[in-house]
Amino acid sequence: MELRTFRASTMHEALALVRRELGPDAAVLHTREVRSGRLLGILPGRLHIEVTASRGVHVPSRLPPPDHRETGRFGDEPATYSRPQPATPPRWMQSLSESPPPPAGAVHDQLEELRNLVQDLCRRSRGHGLSEMPEELFHLFTWLIDADVHEDLARELVERVRQEYRGAELKDPVMLQARIARMIEAELHVSGPIQTTPGRRRVAALVGPTGVGKTTTIAKLAANFRLKEKRRVGLITVDTYRIAAVEQLRTYAEIIDLPMQVVSTPREMREAVRRMAGLDLVLMDTAGRSPKDEVRLQELKAFLSEAGADEVHLVLSSIGSTRTLEQTAQRFAAVGTTALILTKLDEASSLGSVLPVLRSCKLPLSYLTNGQNVPDDIEIAKPAKLAKMVLGLETAEVR
């Protein structure tokens, strides 16, 4: 059986190395944090993540799959543990001990490593590292990383578990997982469903980038409010850029038997909303906007203001990257977003990347959608279920 040890500065990088070198079926046997040798004999060396793995071991791999989620892997005990290989001295140490003096490029690299080292030390001085962390908690940490939870948040959650639990309590992985799920749940804020009262018209608009599922979600909401809650619902679309987009909504309006207005100017918007004064709920569909297009965002803001929208739901696809989702949420804040709808949960390989967005954009979640079926594939966002989905303890129902 061949054991290989890999080192990298983050767990993500280390696991990517394992996958690249040993393939997707490799079993991760052991993970730990190590420091490389001391700098100038004074400062502690740089922190690395060390992963020992093998492709000849038949234990369930803890390696995150490249394109689908594994669940419940936390309880898998490794078949064996390897003795870590001696650390290869980092480049800056090798070159410091060698002569003649390094060329300019190498000096630049050394400075870069020193800078990383100092940043690392600063980070560590703000909180505890994981170096003295019990093995069980380190498994918890890697489990979170597998779920695509960002490293900083994973550290924070594990650190909180460490402060709460001692000794034998740490041996209960199911309890620790449940505790982490509750911590994530406490981070998630929800708005509940759109509140309608018969006879008091409420206007709810859906905005967001192109193709995220705004029109489909409007159709799901309209059908549910009309057919299940027996509300009087109307549709307005300001999507006049593409004829097909208007026709898409019109088709739903005809099937569900709803009045629909198409508007192309803010003035028409005011008139359309006035005509729907007798309804309980007006759902407004909008054209997908690039979050980078300031002019179109301002135009959208003018439409929403003329409509007197009571709520503006930003629709984001859960398959987007954290960075893109965060930037999009930031830019759309300018039009007065009040809630967040996450779509395409059925297509997302993991939801860990969505967590930082929910934290930073501060919008409460209203609905989640998990498929193309109208009207079924939508649910009211519930923190407990979403937290479990983030951790892979529950999956979006796919029909």
Ligand SMILES: Nc1nc2c(ncn2[C@@H]2O[C@H](COP(=O)(O)OP(=O)(O)OP(=O)(O)O)[C@@H](O)[C@H]2O)c(=O)[nH]1
């Ligand atoms: N898998 C999956 N597909 C979805 C979901 N919601 C919408 N879609 C699909 O995503 C595609 C785009 O949906 P639309 O509703 O037209 O998106 P949109 O945001 O209105 O698009 P634009 O009007 O062009 O900006 C369609 O093929 C939908 O069937 C979902 O929850 N899961």
Ligand SMILES: [Mg+2]
């Ligand atoms: Mg649309």
